Amino acid sequence: MTQNSKLFDGLGRVMNEAAGVADGVRREVETAVKSQAQRFVADMDLVKREDFDALRELVQVQGEEIDALRKELAALKGGKAAKA
Template sequence: MQTQNRILDDLAKVASSAMGAAAGMRGEVEARIREQFERIITQMDIVPREEFDAMKAVAVKAREEGEDLAQKVTSLEARLAHLEGGVKTATKKVSSKKTD
């Protein structure tokens, strides 16, 4: 009986150390994979999130300003057309008075 207990204890110790070694290998493999990903990302020259968000905000602001400018141009064109229309009407009235 004592012999069987000893064999089981030895097997438990071997299994325990094998599990510890497997956990250590897992940690080492994860570290190596992380290093490889970091190296690949560095080589790809990927933009950091903060920089992307800043440029996105700049682009949104530029788009809004462009839309505002387009509206102002449209408004100014309408005013100019109205003023030119008024000038043409006034010159027609002056021209018709001269012929009378």
């Protein structure tokens, strides 16, 4: 009975150590994959989300200003046509 208990204790310890090693390997692989992905994205020279959002807002504002200027120009041209 004592031998079985020691056997199971030893087996439990081995399994715990194996689980710890497996977790360490998992973390190591995770870190390596994350590092490679970050390097890949950096090499692609992608735009950051904050920069994209700021530029999109700027383009939207400028589009609205262009529309207002077009309407103003059309009104001025309409006024000249009426005077001529």
